[in-house]
Amino acid sequence: MNEPLIDCHAHFLHERCGRSDWQEVNAARFRAGEKIGVTCHVASILGTYGFMSPTYFPSPADVTLGNDAMLAMSKATSKGNEKIVRMMVTVNPNHTDHALAEIERCVKAGAIGVKLLASRRADDPLLDPICRLAAQHGLPVLHHIWQHRRREWPNQEISDGADLARLAARHPKVIFILAHIGGGGDYAHTFHALEESPNIYPDLSGSGVDRGMLDDAIKALGAQRLLWGSDVTMCTGLAKLRALETTGLLSADDLKDIRWRNAARIFRAGSFEGAA
Protein backbone atom coordinates (compact mmCIF):
# COMPACT_ATOMS: atom_id res chain seq x y z
CA MET A 1 0.00 0.00 0.00
CA ASN A 2 1.24 3.51 -0.75
CA GLU A 3 1.44 6.16 1.95
CA PRO A 4 -1.95 6.14 3.69
CA LEU A 5 -4.32 9.01 3.14
CA ILE A 6 -7.33 9.46 5.39
CA ASP A 7 -10.15 11.70 4.18
CA CYS A 8 -11.45 12.99 7.50
CA HIS A 9 -14.46 14.74 6.01
CA ALA A 10 -16.47 12.81 3.46
CA HIS A 11 -20.17 12.38 2.76
CA PHE A 12 -22.22 9.83 0.90
CA LEU A 13 -25.73 9.95 -0.47
CA HIS A 14 -28.39 7.26 -0.19
CA GLU A 15 -31.52 6.15 -1.95
CA ARG A 16 -33.85 8.21 0.26
CA CYS A 17 -32.12 11.55 -0.29
CA GLY A 18 -34.33 12.53 -3.19
CA ARG A 19 -31.70 12.27 -5.88
CA SER A 20 -31.91 9.68 -8.60
CA ASP A 21 -28.17 9.96 -9.22
CA TRP A 22 -27.13 9.12 -5.67
CA GLN A 23 -25.27 5.97 -6.68
CA GLU A 24 -23.33 7.83 -9.38
CA VAL A 25 -22.25 10.47 -6.87
CA ASN A 26 -21.07 7.81 -4.42
CA ALA A 27 -19.26 5.99 -7.21
CA ALA A 28 -17.60 9.26 -8.24
CA ARG A 29 -16.26 9.67 -4.70
CA PHE A 30 -14.71 6.22 -4.82
CA ARG A 31 -13.36 6.83 -8.34
CA ALA A 32 -11.74 10.10 -7.34
CA GLY A 33 -10.58 8.62 -4.05
CA GLU A 34 -8.67 5.92 -5.88
CA LYS A 35 -7.00 8.48 -8.13
CA ILE A 36 -6.07 10.69 -5.20
CA GLY A 37 -4.90 7.73 -3.13
CA VAL A 38 -7.47 7.89 -0.35
CA THR A 39 -7.13 4.78 1.80
CA CYS A 40 -10.05 5.55 4.09
CA HIS A 41 -13.14 7.73 3.72
CA VAL A 42 -14.34 8.90 7.16
CA ALA A 43 -17.88 9.73 6.19
CA SER A 44 -21.29 10.73 7.38
CA ILE A 45 -24.73 11.06 5.86
CA LEU A 46 -26.73 14.17 6.71
CA GLY A 47 -30.27 12.87 7.06
CA THR A 48 -32.06 13.12 3.74
CA TYR A 49 -30.10 16.19 2.61
CA GLY A 50 -33.15 18.39 2.63
CA PHE A 51 -35.52 15.99 0.92
CA MET A 52 -37.71 15.32 3.97
CA SER A 53 -36.19 17.73 6.52
CA PRO A 54 -33.49 20.42 6.26
CA THR A 55 -29.93 19.24 5.76
CA TYR A 56 -28.66 21.13 8.79
CA PHE A 57 -31.74 20.50 10.94
CA PRO A 58 -32.50 16.86 10.16
CA SER A 59 -35.49 15.28 11.85
CA PRO A 60 -34.84 12.31 14.14
CA ALA A 61 -36.36 9.99 11.56
CA ASP A 62 -34.06 11.33 8.86
CA VAL A 63 -31.05 11.14 11.14
CA THR A 64 -31.74 7.47 11.73
CA LEU A 65 -32.39 6.86 8.06
CA GLY A 66 -29.07 8.43 7.12
CA ASN A 67 -27.16 6.66 9.85
CA ASP A 68 -28.64 3.33 8.79
CA ALA A 69 -27.47 3.94 5.25
CA MET A 70 -24.05 4.96 6.51
CA LEU A 71 -23.83 1.86 8.69
CA ALA A 72 -24.67 -0.33 5.73
CA MET A 73 -22.00 1.36 3.67
CA SER A 74 -19.31 1.08 6.31
CA LYS A 75 -20.16 -2.56 6.94
CA ALA A 76 -19.87 -3.29 3.24
CA THR A 77 -16.23 -2.26 3.39
CA SER A 78 -13.62 -4.10 5.33
CA LYS A 79 -9.93 -4.82 5.61
CA GLY A 80 -8.45 -5.58 2.21
CA ASN A 81 -11.20 -3.73 0.40
CA GLU A 82 -10.01 -0.74 -1.63
CA LYS A 83 -13.13 1.19 -0.66
CA ILE A 84 -12.61 1.49 3.05
CA VAL A 85 -15.23 3.63 4.74
CA ARG A 86 -15.50 4.52 8.41
CA MET A 87 -18.61 6.08 9.84
CA MET A 88 -19.27 9.27 11.78
CA VAL A 89 -22.69 9.08 13.42
CA THR A 90 -24.78 12.16 12.62
CA VAL A 91 -26.99 13.63 15.33
CA ASN A 92 -29.21 16.65 15.86
CA PRO A 93 -28.60 17.96 19.41
CA ASN A 94 -32.07 19.51 19.57
CA HIS A 95 -33.34 15.97 20.13
CA THR A 96 -31.10 14.97 22.99
CA ASP A 97 -32.46 11.53 23.81
CA HIS A 98 -32.51 10.51 20.18
CA ALA A 99 -28.99 11.87 19.64
CA LEU A 100 -27.57 9.95 22.55
CA ALA A 101 -29.37 6.78 21.53
CA GLU A 102 -28.08 7.11 17.98
CA ILE A 103 -24.52 7.49 19.19
CA GLU A 104 -24.80 4.40 21.37
CA ARG A 105 -26.46 2.38 18.61
CA CYS A 106 -24.03 3.36 15.87
CA VAL A 107 -20.88 3.10 17.96
CA LYS A 108 -21.84 -0.45 18.82
CA ALA A 109 -22.14 -1.05 15.08
CA GLY A 110 -18.75 0.47 14.31
CA ALA A 111 -19.03 4.28 14.12
CA ILE A 112 -15.76 5.97 15.10
CA GLY A 113 -16.88 9.56 15.64
CA VAL A 114 -19.77 12.00 15.91
CA LYS A 115 -20.89 14.43 13.23
CA LEU A 116 -22.59 17.65 14.31
CA LEU A 117 -24.12 19.93 11.72
CA ALA A 118 -25.41 23.45 12.19
CA SER A 119 -28.49 22.49 14.17
CA ARG A 120 -27.50 24.37 17.32
CA ARG A 121 -24.75 26.89 18.07
CA ALA A 122 -21.57 25.04 19.02
CA ASP A 123 -21.31 26.53 22.49
CA ASP A 124 -24.94 25.77 23.40
CA PRO A 125 -25.39 23.66 26.56
CA LEU A 126 -27.45 21.18 24.53
CA LEU A 127 -24.20 19.93 23.06
CA ASP A 128 -22.78 19.02 26.48
CA PRO A 129 -24.46 15.61 26.92
CA ILE A 130 -23.32 14.65 23.44
CA CYS A 131 -19.76 15.67 24.24
CA ARG A 132 -19.84 13.80 27.53
CA LEU A 133 -20.89 10.65 25.70
CA ALA A 134 -18.21 11.25 23.07
CA ALA A 135 -15.63 11.51 25.84
CA GLN A 136 -16.88 8.29 27.38
CA HIS A 137 -16.44 6.42 24.09
CA GLY A 138 -13.32 8.26 22.90
CA LEU A 139 -15.07 9.65 19.84
CA PRO A 140 -13.83 12.73 17.98
CA VAL A 141 -16.59 15.21 17.18
CA LEU A 142 -16.59 16.72 13.69
CA HIS A 143 -18.43 20.03 13.86
CA HIS A 144 -19.66 21.93 10.80
CA ILE A 145 -18.13 25.41 10.95
CA TRP A 146 -18.49 28.72 9.18
CA GLN A 147 -15.17 30.57 9.34
CA HIS A 148 -16.13 33.77 11.17
CA ARG A 149 -19.87 34.20 11.32
CA ARG A 150 -20.97 37.79 11.07
CA ARG A 151 -24.66 37.17 10.68
CA GLU A 152 -27.24 34.41 10.51
CA TRP A 153 -27.67 32.50 7.27
CA PRO A 154 -30.83 30.70 6.25
CA ASN A 155 -31.35 27.02 6.96
CA GLN A 156 -28.55 26.72 9.47
CA GLU A 157 -27.59 27.84 12.96
CA ILE A 158 -24.02 28.42 12.06
CA SER A 159 -21.03 28.35 14.40
CA ASP A 160 -17.49 29.59 14.01
CA GLY A 161 -14.12 28.79 15.53
CA ALA A 162 -14.71 30.95 18.58
CA ASP A 163 -18.01 29.17 19.31
CA LEU A 164 -16.36 25.77 19.00
CA ALA A 165 -13.45 26.89 21.15
CA ARG A 166 -15.86 27.59 24.01
CA LEU A 167 -17.33 24.10 23.70
CA ALA A 168 -13.87 22.56 23.49
CA ALA A 169 -12.81 24.37 26.66
CA ARG A 170 -15.74 22.78 28.50
CA HIS A 171 -14.77 19.32 27.22
CA PRO A 172 -10.97 19.17 27.25
CA LYS A 173 -10.95 15.37 26.92
CA VAL A 174 -12.88 15.43 23.65
CA ILE A 175 -11.10 15.94 20.34
CA PHE A 176 -13.03 18.26 18.04
CA ILE A 177 -12.51 18.43 14.31
CA LEU A 178 -13.30 21.90 13.01
CA ALA A 179 -14.83 21.35 9.62
CA HIS A 180 -13.48 22.71 6.36
CA ILE A 181 -11.27 25.75 6.75
CA GLY A 182 -11.93 26.19 3.02
CA GLY A 183 -15.66 25.81 3.47
CA GLY A 184 -16.68 29.43 3.50
CA GLY A 185 -15.99 32.45 5.63
CA ASP A 186 -12.77 33.97 6.86
CA TYR A 187 -10.34 31.23 7.86
CA ALA A 188 -7.91 33.83 9.24
CA HIS A 189 -10.40 34.39 12.06
CA THR A 190 -10.43 30.67 12.79
CA PHE A 191 -6.67 30.37 13.18
CA HIS A 192 -6.67 33.08 15.83
CA ALA A 193 -9.73 31.63 17.54
CA LEU A 194 -8.06 28.22 17.98
CA GLU A 195 -4.74 29.32 19.40
CA GLU A 196 -5.67 28.26 22.92
CA SER A 197 -7.72 25.20 21.97
CA PRO A 198 -5.30 22.28 21.68
CA ASN A 199 -8.16 19.79 21.43
CA ILE A 200 -9.46 21.29 18.16
CA TYR A 201 -8.06 19.95 14.90
CA PRO A 202 -9.15 21.81 11.75
CA ASP A 203 -9.63 19.84 8.56
CA LEU A 204 -8.44 21.35 5.29
CA SER A 205 -11.50 20.48 3.25
CA GLY A 206 -13.92 22.78 1.48
CA SER A 207 -14.12 24.35 -1.92
CA GLY A 208 -11.91 27.30 -0.98
CA VAL A 209 -8.38 27.14 -2.37
CA ASP A 210 -7.09 30.57 -1.42
CA ARG A 211 -3.36 30.93 -1.77
CA GLY A 212 -1.91 31.52 1.66
CA MET A 213 -4.61 29.62 3.54
CA LEU A 214 -2.54 26.47 4.00
CA ASP A 215 0.60 28.42 4.83
CA ASP A 216 -1.26 30.44 7.45
CA ALA A 217 -2.80 27.31 8.96
CA ILE A 218 0.58 25.62 9.26
CA LYS A 219 2.21 28.71 10.73
CA ALA A 220 -0.61 29.35 13.21
CA LEU A 221 -1.37 25.83 14.37
CA GLY A 222 1.43 23.54 13.19
CA ALA A 223 1.24 20.44 11.03
CA GLN A 224 0.32 18.27 13.98
CA ARG A 225 -3.05 20.01 14.35
CA LEU A 226 -4.23 19.69 10.74
CA LEU A 227 -6.22 16.95 9.03
CA TRP A 228 -6.62 16.39 5.31
CA GLY A 229 -10.16 16.11 4.00
CA SER A 230 -12.22 16.77 0.91
CA ASP A 231 -15.89 17.28 1.86
CA VAL A 232 -17.91 17.74 -1.35
CA THR A 233 -15.16 19.02 -3.66
CA MET A 234 -12.49 16.39 -4.07
CA CYS A 235 -10.68 18.41 -6.74
CA THR A 236 -9.84 21.08 -4.19
CA GLY A 237 -8.76 18.34 -1.80
CA LEU A 238 -6.27 17.03 -4.34
CA ALA A 239 -5.09 20.57 -5.11
CA LYS A 240 -4.39 21.17 -1.43
CA LEU A 241 -2.62 17.86 -1.09
CA ARG A 242 -0.31 18.85 -3.93
CA ALA A 243 0.07 22.40 -2.63
CA LEU A 244 1.14 21.16 0.81
CA GLU A 245 4.25 19.76 -0.83
CA THR A 246 5.21 23.17 -2.19
CA THR A 247 4.76 25.37 0.88
CA GLY A 248 8.34 24.86 2.00
CA LEU A 249 7.00 24.71 5.53
CA LEU A 250 6.57 20.96 5.96
CA SER A 251 8.96 18.08 6.46
CA ALA A 252 8.20 14.62 5.10
CA ASP A 253 7.03 13.67 8.57
CA ASP A 254 4.76 16.71 8.74
CA LEU A 255 3.15 15.68 5.49
CA LYS A 256 2.50 12.20 6.83
CA ASP A 257 0.93 13.73 9.92
CA ILE A 258 -1.52 15.75 7.84
CA ARG A 259 -2.21 12.90 5.43
CA TRP A 260 -3.06 10.31 8.09
CA ARG A 261 -1.01 10.16 11.27
CA ASN A 262 -2.85 12.96 13.06
CA ALA A 263 -6.12 11.19 12.30
CA ALA A 264 -4.73 7.90 13.50
CA ARG A 265 -3.75 9.58 16.75
CA ILE A 266 -7.06 11.30 17.50
CA PHE A 267 -9.41 8.43 16.65
CA ARG A 268 -9.60 5.32 18.79
CA ALA A 269 -6.94 2.69 18.29
CA GLY A 270 -7.87 0.32 15.50
CA SER A 271 -10.18 2.77 13.78
CA PHE A 272 -8.20 2.58 10.56
CA GLU A 273 -7.18 -1.03 10.56
CA GLY A 274 -6.43 -1.99 6.98
CA ALA A 275 -6.36 1.62 5.85
CA ALA A 276 -3.47 3.18 7.74
Next chain:
Amino acid sequence: MIDVNALIGPYPFRQIPHPDADVLVRVLDREKIGRAWVGHLPSAFHRDPTAGNKELFAALTPHAERLKPVPAIRPDWPRWRQSLAEARDAGAVAIRAYPSQWQLGPHDAAMAELAVACGEARLPLVLTVRFEDLRQRHPLDVAGDLTAAAIRSLARAGEEVRLVVTAAGREMIEEIHWSLTPAEQARVLYDISWIWGPPEDHLAKLFQTVGSQRFVYGTQWPLRLTQNPRANLDLLPDELANAQLGDAEKF
Protein backbone atom coordinates in the same frame (compact mmCIF):
# COMPACT_ATOMS: atom_id res chain seq x y z
CA MET B 1 -1.01 25.05 -21.93
CA ILE B 2 -1.98 28.69 -21.33
CA ASP B 3 -3.33 30.09 -18.10
CA VAL B 4 -5.85 32.72 -19.22
CA ASN B 5 -6.62 33.89 -15.71
CA ALA B 6 -3.50 35.08 -13.93
CA LEU B 7 -2.95 38.41 -12.22
CA ILE B 8 -0.19 40.31 -10.52
CA GLY B 9 -0.33 42.86 -7.75
CA PRO B 10 -1.95 43.02 -4.32
CA TYR B 11 -5.56 42.44 -3.42
CA PRO B 12 -7.29 45.06 -1.28
CA PHE B 13 -9.17 42.73 1.05
CA ARG B 14 -6.56 40.26 2.23
CA GLN B 15 -2.87 39.55 2.13
CA ILE B 16 -1.82 37.33 -0.74
CA PRO B 17 1.72 35.98 -0.84
CA HIS B 18 4.18 37.20 -3.50
CA PRO B 19 1.82 38.36 -6.27
CA ASP B 20 4.76 39.24 -8.48
CA ALA B 21 5.63 38.54 -12.10
CA ASP B 22 8.89 36.71 -11.38
CA VAL B 23 7.13 34.46 -8.89
CA LEU B 24 4.43 33.74 -11.45
CA VAL B 25 7.08 32.61 -13.93
CA ARG B 26 8.46 30.17 -11.36
CA VAL B 27 4.96 28.88 -10.69
CA LEU B 28 4.36 28.35 -14.41
CA ASP B 29 7.61 26.37 -14.56
CA ARG B 30 6.62 24.25 -11.58
CA GLU B 31 3.17 23.57 -12.95
CA LYS B 32 4.41 23.04 -16.51
CA ILE B 33 2.25 25.83 -17.92
CA GLY B 34 3.70 27.48 -21.01
CA ARG B 35 2.31 30.99 -20.87
CA ALA B 36 -0.11 33.11 -18.93
CA TRP B 37 -2.46 35.95 -19.79
CA VAL B 38 -1.81 38.36 -16.96
CA GLY B 39 -3.92 41.18 -15.61
CA HIS B 40 -3.22 43.79 -12.94
CA LEU B 41 -5.27 42.90 -9.88
CA PRO B 42 -5.41 46.32 -8.17
CA SER B 43 -6.75 47.91 -11.35
CA ALA B 44 -10.06 46.15 -10.83
CA PHE B 45 -10.55 48.34 -7.77
CA HIS B 46 -9.07 51.58 -9.06
CA ARG B 47 -11.27 54.25 -10.54
CA ASP B 48 -8.80 54.86 -13.37
CA PRO B 49 -6.98 51.77 -14.67
CA THR B 50 -4.42 53.81 -16.65
CA ALA B 51 -1.65 53.75 -14.06
CA GLY B 52 -2.21 50.06 -13.36
CA ASN B 53 -1.91 49.24 -17.05
CA LYS B 54 1.45 51.00 -17.18
CA GLU B 55 2.61 49.01 -14.15
CA LEU B 56 1.43 45.82 -15.79
CA PHE B 57 3.31 46.35 -19.04
CA ALA B 58 6.46 47.35 -17.15
CA ALA B 59 6.30 44.35 -14.84
CA LEU B 60 5.76 41.87 -17.66
CA THR B 61 8.37 43.23 -20.07
CA PRO B 62 11.24 41.14 -18.60
CA HIS B 63 9.09 38.02 -19.04
CA ALA B 64 7.56 38.86 -22.40
CA GLU B 65 7.85 35.33 -23.77
CA ARG B 66 5.80 33.81 -20.97
CA LEU B 67 3.60 36.53 -19.53
CA LYS B 68 1.19 38.23 -21.90
CA PRO B 69 -0.39 41.51 -20.81
CA VAL B 70 -4.14 41.82 -20.40
CA PRO B 71 -4.74 45.45 -19.43
CA ALA B 72 -8.04 46.81 -18.15
CA ILE B 73 -10.14 49.18 -20.21
CA ARG B 74 -12.99 51.05 -18.59
CA PRO B 75 -15.59 51.96 -21.21
CA ASP B 76 -17.19 54.75 -19.21
CA TRP B 77 -13.86 56.52 -18.97
CA PRO B 78 -12.82 59.37 -21.34
CA ARG B 79 -10.77 58.34 -24.39
CA TRP B 80 -11.15 54.63 -23.71
CA ARG B 81 -11.03 53.82 -27.43
CA GLN B 82 -7.61 55.40 -27.64
CA SER B 83 -6.51 53.42 -24.57
CA LEU B 84 -7.69 50.26 -26.28
CA ALA B 85 -5.72 51.04 -29.42
CA GLU B 86 -2.63 51.82 -27.36
CA ALA B 87 -3.00 48.58 -25.45
CA ARG B 88 -3.26 46.60 -28.66
CA ASP B 89 -0.21 48.34 -30.08
CA ALA B 90 1.72 47.67 -26.88
CA GLY B 91 1.16 43.93 -27.23
CA ALA B 92 -1.97 43.20 -25.24
CA VAL B 93 -3.37 39.76 -26.08
CA ALA B 94 -6.76 40.46 -24.50
CA ILE B 95 -8.56 43.10 -22.47
CA ARG B 96 -9.99 42.85 -18.99
CA ALA B 97 -13.10 44.65 -17.79
CA TYR B 98 -14.79 44.65 -14.40
CA PRO B 99 -18.37 45.84 -14.84
CA SER B 100 -19.42 44.78 -11.33
CA GLN B 101 -16.61 46.72 -9.67
CA TRP B 102 -17.32 49.71 -11.93
CA GLN B 103 -21.06 49.47 -11.29
CA LEU B 104 -21.91 49.04 -14.96
CA GLY B 105 -25.20 47.14 -15.16
CA PRO B 106 -26.05 44.07 -17.25
CA HIS B 107 -27.29 46.09 -20.20
CA ASP B 108 -24.81 48.94 -20.03
CA ALA B 109 -24.32 50.36 -23.51
CA ALA B 110 -20.70 51.26 -22.86
CA MET B 111 -19.85 47.66 -21.98
CA ALA B 112 -21.46 46.46 -25.20
CA GLU B 113 -19.43 49.02 -27.14
CA LEU B 114 -16.25 47.82 -25.45
CA ALA B 115 -17.03 44.17 -26.26
CA VAL B 116 -17.57 45.04 -29.93
CA ALA B 117 -14.50 47.25 -30.09
CA CYS B 118 -12.34 44.53 -28.54
CA GLY B 119 -13.72 42.06 -31.06
CA GLU B 120 -12.93 44.39 -33.95
CA ALA B 121 -9.38 44.69 -32.57
CA ARG B 122 -9.15 40.88 -32.41
CA LEU B 123 -8.77 41.04 -28.65
CA PRO B 124 -10.89 38.74 -26.45
CA LEU B 125 -12.60 40.48 -23.56
CA VAL B 126 -11.82 38.77 -20.23
CA LEU B 127 -14.59 39.00 -17.63
CA THR B 128 -14.31 38.05 -13.97
CA VAL B 129 -17.36 36.63 -12.25
CA ARG B 130 -15.74 36.88 -8.79
CA PHE B 131 -12.45 37.17 -7.01
CA GLU B 132 -13.52 35.48 -3.78
CA ASP B 133 -16.22 33.21 -2.46
CA LEU B 134 -19.29 35.26 -1.57
CA ARG B 135 -19.19 33.82 1.95
CA GLN B 136 -15.84 35.29 2.90
CA ARG B 137 -15.94 38.75 1.43
CA HIS B 138 -14.84 41.82 3.30
CA PRO B 139 -17.77 43.99 4.43
CA LEU B 140 -16.61 46.70 2.04
CA ASP B 141 -16.45 44.31 -0.92
CA VAL B 142 -20.00 44.91 -2.07
CA ALA B 143 -19.65 44.69 -5.85
CA GLY B 144 -21.31 41.29 -6.09
CA ASP B 145 -20.76 38.60 -8.68
CA LEU B 146 -20.99 39.39 -12.37
CA THR B 147 -24.32 38.04 -13.55
CA ALA B 148 -25.18 35.64 -16.36
CA ALA B 149 -27.51 38.34 -17.71
CA ALA B 150 -24.60 40.73 -18.10
CA ILE B 151 -22.50 38.14 -19.89
CA ARG B 152 -25.16 36.95 -22.32
CA SER B 153 -25.97 40.55 -23.12
CA LEU B 154 -22.35 41.09 -24.17
CA ALA B 155 -22.27 37.81 -26.11
CA ARG B 156 -25.23 39.09 -28.14
CA ALA B 157 -23.65 42.51 -28.77
CA GLY B 158 -22.06 41.66 -32.10
CA GLU B 159 -20.60 38.97 -34.33
CA GLU B 160 -17.03 40.07 -33.57
CA VAL B 161 -17.39 39.71 -29.82
CA ARG B 162 -15.11 37.16 -28.10
CA LEU B 163 -15.52 36.68 -24.36
CA VAL B 164 -13.40 34.71 -21.93
CA VAL B 165 -15.47 34.30 -18.79
CA THR B 166 -13.39 33.51 -15.74
CA ALA B 167 -14.35 32.20 -12.31
CA ALA B 168 -17.86 31.05 -13.24
CA GLY B 169 -19.45 27.95 -11.77
CA ARG B 170 -21.56 25.29 -13.41
CA GLU B 171 -24.95 26.92 -12.95
CA MET B 172 -23.86 30.23 -14.39
CA ILE B 173 -22.12 28.61 -17.34
CA GLU B 174 -25.21 26.58 -18.14
CA GLU B 175 -27.42 29.64 -17.87
CA ILE B 176 -25.21 31.61 -20.23
CA HIS B 177 -24.60 28.83 -22.72
CA TRP B 178 -28.19 27.71 -23.09
CA SER B 179 -29.49 31.26 -23.31
CA LEU B 180 -27.49 31.87 -26.48
CA THR B 181 -27.87 30.80 -30.10
CA PRO B 182 -25.21 28.42 -31.43
CA ALA B 183 -23.48 31.35 -33.13
CA GLU B 184 -23.49 33.32 -29.90
CA GLN B 185 -22.32 30.32 -27.89
CA ALA B 186 -19.24 30.17 -30.08
CA ARG B 187 -18.27 33.67 -28.91
CA VAL B 188 -17.74 32.57 -25.31
CA LEU B 189 -15.01 30.56 -23.60
CA TYR B 190 -15.02 29.73 -19.89
CA ASP B 191 -12.04 29.11 -17.66
CA ILE B 192 -12.19 26.13 -15.31
CA SER B 193 -10.88 27.84 -12.19
CA TRP B 194 -14.18 27.76 -10.26
CA ILE B 195 -15.85 24.60 -11.57
CA TRP B 196 -16.07 21.68 -9.15
CA GLY B 197 -14.96 18.15 -9.85
CA PRO B 198 -16.01 14.92 -8.14
CA PRO B 199 -18.10 13.70 -6.51
CA GLU B 200 -20.64 16.04 -8.12
CA ASP B 201 -18.56 16.10 -11.32
CA HIS B 202 -19.65 19.52 -12.54
CA LEU B 203 -16.68 19.80 -14.90
CA ALA B 204 -17.34 16.38 -16.39
CA LYS B 205 -21.01 17.18 -16.89
CA LEU B 206 -20.15 20.48 -18.59
CA PHE B 207 -17.68 18.74 -20.88
CA GLN B 208 -20.43 16.28 -21.83
CA THR B 209 -23.13 18.88 -22.40
CA VAL B 210 -21.50 22.17 -23.38
CA GLY B 211 -18.37 20.55 -24.83
CA SER B 212 -14.78 20.67 -23.61
CA GLN B 213 -13.78 23.00 -26.46
CA ARG B 214 -15.67 25.83 -24.79
CA PHE B 215 -13.36 25.64 -21.76
CA VAL B 216 -9.86 26.93 -21.21
CA TYR B 217 -7.29 26.56 -18.48
CA GLY B 218 -7.35 29.23 -15.80
CA THR B 219 -5.98 29.38 -12.26
CA GLN B 220 -6.81 32.85 -10.91
CA TRP B 221 -3.32 33.01 -9.47
CA PRO B 222 -2.29 34.68 -7.13
CA LEU B 223 -5.66 34.47 -5.38
CA ARG B 224 -6.11 30.72 -5.70
CA LEU B 225 -3.94 27.62 -5.65
CA THR B 226 -2.42 27.02 -9.06
CA GLN B 227 -2.79 23.29 -8.52
CA ASN B 228 -6.59 23.42 -8.56
CA PRO B 229 -7.49 23.27 -12.28
CA ARG B 230 -4.89 20.59 -12.95
CA ALA B 231 -6.30 18.51 -10.09
CA ASN B 232 -9.76 18.93 -11.56
CA LEU B 233 -8.63 17.68 -14.98
CA ASP B 234 -6.76 14.78 -13.38
CA LEU B 235 -9.94 13.63 -11.63
CA LEU B 236 -12.15 13.54 -14.73
CA PRO B 237 -13.77 10.18 -15.43
CA ASP B 238 -11.67 7.96 -17.68
CA GLU B 239 -13.93 8.52 -20.68
CA LEU B 240 -13.12 12.23 -20.55
CA ALA B 241 -9.44 11.93 -19.74
CA ASN B 242 -8.42 12.96 -23.25
CA ALA B 243 -10.94 15.78 -23.65
CA GLN B 244 -9.41 18.72 -25.48
CA LEU B 245 -9.75 22.19 -24.05
CA GLY B 246 -10.40 25.19 -26.28
CA ASP B 247 -7.54 27.33 -27.55
CA ALA B 248 -7.74 30.89 -26.29
CA GLU B 249 -4.89 32.02 -28.54
CA LYS B 250 -6.85 31.04 -31.65
CA PHE B 251 -10.13 32.35 -30.35
